[in-house]
Amino acid sequence: xxxxxxxxxxxxxxxxxxxxxxxxxxxxxxxxxxxxxxxxxxxxxxxxxxxxxxxxxxxxxxxxxxxxxxxxxxxxxxxxxxxxxxxxxxxxxxxxxxxxxxxxxxxxxxxxxxxxxxxxxxxxxxxxxxxxxxxxxxxxxxxx
Numbered sequence: 001x002x003x004x005x006x007x008x009x010x011x012x013x014x015x016x017x018x019x020x021x022x023x024x025x026x027x028x029x030x031x032x033x034x035x036x037x038x039x040x041x042x043x044x045x046x047x048x049x050x051x052x053x054x055x056x057x058x059x060x061x062x063x064x065x066x067x068x069x070x071x072x073x074x075x076x077x078x079x080x081x082x083x084x085x086x087x088x089x090x091x092x093x094x095x096x097x098x099x100x101x102x103x104x105x106x107x108x109x110x111x112x113x114x115x116x117x118x119x120x121x122x123x124x125x126x127x128x129x130x131x132x133x134x135x136x137x138x139x140x141x142x143x144x
Contacts, residue, residue, distance in 0.1 A: 086136035094129035097122055 087095065096115065100106045108126070112119040 082137060083133070086133045089136055090129050090132060094125055094132070097125045098129050098133075101126060 087098065090098065093115075097111055100111045100114065101108070106114070108119045108122045112122045115122065
């Protein structure tokens with residue numbers, strides 16, 4: 001057995017060990033990332049789907065704002081009936097984000113702390129709500 005053949009076998013063994021190390025590292029990092037994302041998604045789902053969000057939001061609005069109730073029949077956009085109708089089609093969480101962002105002029109970070117969620121979640125909810133509002137308004141305009 002020559003030295004070249006020995007080096008080739010040794011190199012192949014080292015490559016296999018390195019490949020195994022990389023595979024373990026990637027899988028480990030993927031598992032940690034997946035676990036973290038699942039936990040974040042669970043937190044968001046708990047917050048968004050929780051029935052207590054209505055009580056939390058009502059308490060916040062009554063306590064801090066007192067001026068306008070987000071659940072008022074006339075809606076937050078007094079002069080635009082169609083926009084109020086579109087607003088009513090949103091989920092409670094989406095209404096809260098839109099109300100606090102556009103009517104009360106809060107930033108996403110402030111809304112996130114009020115609603116006890118990440119800023120990214122607030123941004124995602126706001127974007128989803130705006131798409132719903134746009135689709136609703138386009139449907140209204142198409143019917144006219």
